Amino acid sequence: MTKCADGSYSNAWRGVSKIILRPAIRALMKFDWQGQEHFIPPGRGMIVAANHLSYADVLALALFCDQAGRYPTFLAKSSLFKIKVLGPIIAKLGQLPVYRGQTDAALVLRDAEQGVRDGACVVFYPEGTVTRDPAMWPMQSKTGVARLALATGAPVVPVGHWGAQYILPYGSVKPHVIPRKTVHMIAGPPVDLSEFAGEPLDTPTLRAATDKIMTDVAGLVGKLRDEDPPAEPFHPAVARRKQRAELRQLAEQAAGTDEAAGTDEAAGTDEAARPDEAAGADEAADTVGAAGATGAAGEEGLAGRDGAMRDAESGTDTLAEAGPDAAGGDAASGVPRS
DSSP states (O other): OOGGGTTOOOHHHHHHHHHHHHHHHHHHEEEEEEOGGGSOOTTSOEEEEEOOOOTHHHHHHHHHHHHTTOOEEEEEEGGGGGSTTHHHHHHHTTOEEEOTTOSSHHHHTHHHHHHHHTTOEEEEOTTSSSOOOTTOOOBOOOSHHHHHHHHHOOOEEEEEEESHHHHSOTTOOSOOOSSOEEEEEEEOOOOOOGGGTTOOOOHHHHHHHHHHHHHHHHHHHHHHHTSOOOSSOBOHHHHHHHHHHHHHHHHHHHHHHHHHHHHHHHHHHHHHHHHHHHHHHHHHHHHHHHHHHHHHHHHHHHHHHHHHHHHHHHHHHHHHHHHHHHHHHHHHHHSOOO
């Protein structure tokens, strides 16, 4: 267990942080605050469960708690406490480490549990990170906040806020501070978790208690937005599975369309080939007809030539048979005798 969990934080360091951070945070944003009367007075441990829109809301929530009379104790990755300069400072301010990767879930929040028992005001972001809901509503949360509340019996004060995302949008490193944006924040009465008292800290109990806490948080956010929160919170894992299924369906539809287009193209090719084949057949028929006509004409020519030759031969034979007498007769008949 670290020193920051046993109440050994430095009052001097906390005093310095107030002197520095109070005016600095006010210079970055304006505030519209409600419900700070629901905070538990100092001396008793409490848990603040809030939605997470931006890294800028950490500063807004810190000042909100401070102005309600409670010094905020945030949960940070245990590795940050090992960094030179930063680690000792956040430890002296009483911030609490979270031991991720533990096989025993109870060990993840061991210092946070001790801090609550020692009277700390522990600020919890149940979502674990900035919301991924496209509409910026609180998304499905982890059960650590319920485990901490049921293990310690500490009251859980729900807090909803809106506006910090305009100062520093998630994924951006450039804050928008001119003109100053207003962060609206509201706290509700402690969540009634009495129905879970004495129940084993198993998955169904922790999930039901977490959902009840986040229902109150989402309701406060809806009040600030003047909207009703969704009936079911956004679940990143479910959304990813749904997106993958939709992409597979689109890919299958595209593949089916391509296959159908290929079949139609092949059919069109066959149909285009048939007129060519018919034209080829017609051309062949024309060629055969022309060849037949040429052959007939050739035969007729040959027959005519043979007939002429026979006629010539016949004429020669006639003259030969008539002899010179015939010739002379003809000549005599033309010349009178004396």
